[in-house]
Amino acid sequence: MMSKILPLITLLVLLLNPNLFNARETIETPIFPTPLPYQGYPPPLDPKLVELREVILHFKGTITCDPKRVTDTWHPEKSPCEYKGFYCGHPPKENHTYTVASIDFNGFGLCAPTVSGFLDKFVDLALFHVNSNNFSGTVPDVSKLRYLYELDVSNNKLSGNFPMNVFTIRDPVFVDLRYNDFSGRVPLRVFTLPLDVLFINNNAFNRRIPRNLGSSPVAYLTLANNGFIGPLPTSIKNVSNTLKEVLFLNNKLTGCLPYEIGYLKKATVFDLAGNRITGQIPYSFGCLRSIQRLNLAGNLLYGKVPEEVCALGALRNFTLSDNYLTEIGPVCESLVGTVLNIDDNCIDGYPNQKSPEECHAFLSRPKNCPVIDYVPCKKHSYSTPEHPAAPPPALSPTYSALHRRLL
CATH class of the missing domain: 3.80.10.10 (Ribonuclease Inhibitor)
Structure with a gap:
């Protein structure tokens, strides 16, 4: 009997460990990652998730448009891991903790005056992608986000000078600020x-x-x-x-x-x-x-x-x-x-x-x-070049970035 139960237990452990935080590696071709979806078998609601649910519900109250009715899934009786746009996992070396590892609002079309007081509360977040929304303000202080390495706030309505809070990301790999209203000087520190x-x-x-x-x-x-x-x-x-x-x-x-x-x-x-x-x-x-x-x-x-x-x-x-x-x-x-x-x-x-x-x-x-x-x-020596038939063109990340939406 035990031989039949053990494989099931092993499968459940794997499903409960998306391991998003350990996915960081050097990007050869930048691709918007697809975090593992909520699997339907959450552990008892972690205290961190209880706190984050309040943060999310407060943010929901600031949203002034939601054309795809995304926030209908943000229900006060459910786990944030079940909310559309939120993905959960275990922080590094914290297998006892289950929290929000990734936020992906790409293409949702949400409107809000700011993401301050929202993004900065997710201290265990690794990925924040909000391409193609209508968020205003600027990038908030993310210095307390221990694992953040991808920040995509492209195609929004952010404005002002270059968002200096980008420099508070501890170990950034991917920063996308395109299609906003930032102006003025790009600081030396960017490079x-x-x-x-x-x-x-x-x-x-x-x-x-x-x-x-x-x-x-x-x-x-x-x-x-x-x-x-x-x-x-x-x-x-x-x-x-x-x-x-x-x-x-x-x-x-x-x-x-x-x-x-x-x-x-x-x-x-x-x-x-x-x-x-x-x-x-x-x-x-x-x-x-x-x-x-x-x-x-x-x-x-x-x-x-x-x-x-x-x-x-x-x-x-x-x-x-x-x-x-x-x-x-x-x-x-x-x-x-x-x-x-x-x-x-x-x-x-x-x-x-x-x-x-x-x-x-x-x-x-x-x-x-x-x-x-x-x-x-x-x-120094040149001859007529041979140009064989080109292979099918691969995705060019930079040219793709010239399109308003890259989802």
Whole structure:
């Protein structure tokens, strides 16, 4: 008889231990995790859950819209583990404790004036995802949250300066602030956080990108669709061992195109479109050996497109439209119309170019950007590249972040 009972007991123990807190690991491709759902076999209501139920019910009273009737499940006679959007587990080394480990309100459309007095009460929380709601205010103090490592408050109505309480997260991995109304300066400290993922696109940040950008260990970085000004920090070369995708598009960046970008040997996506960057494309870009998508469109670049770049074997999309480039060689010519877009430039013999008058007006002005032929990877011989059929495109975390909803 006991041999039949023991497997059932073992199954129940496994079901009662989602182990969300121990799920933290380095993110290769940031994915919104799906915490284990409530299994229907809760232990007796933990004192922590009794306290948190009161916090949740108080927060429910501040909610002014609930289009999906989510809060109907937040019943005072039920465990918070049964509430929609809340997921429970055991904190590390506290198998006797059962509490809320994750909050996932993505896409609920809830309205509330603030999440202060709510988020900061969940001291054992690991994940907080509230993408696509209508929460106002800013990020509250989360310094008491011992295990928090993912914070997603994207696509809400948060506002003010950069939320400094992000720096109270003890060991952050994933921070997503995109599609809010944050403005002003991004602090230097942002690029000292041990993040794998940082999305701050589609806000109103309008100062210079911090000069210590290269101090960050980030793999996926999106600064697009803000109002950043000034040059790209040359310290970017210091993230050569970690940075995989970075988007600077649609800001107000100026200055010369830095050759230090060529150090990004692991980058697969680099997008600088829609700025006011000028100069010639550095030969060092021929060292971007992992690059698949390189977008420099809508800037003030001029001169010859380096053959070194067109010869990169991983290159699948190279966009140079709307610049003032004047020449391409045979390797680049072989890519026009498939991999390479050179529309709206000043290249003789090609259709869809700027008028001679417009080209002359720009090209006759004095140019102050130096020509740097230094190639860090020492690659000097080039031939016509072979571009086999590209595999089905994988999810690009940074480009996905340009969509208002990423659920």
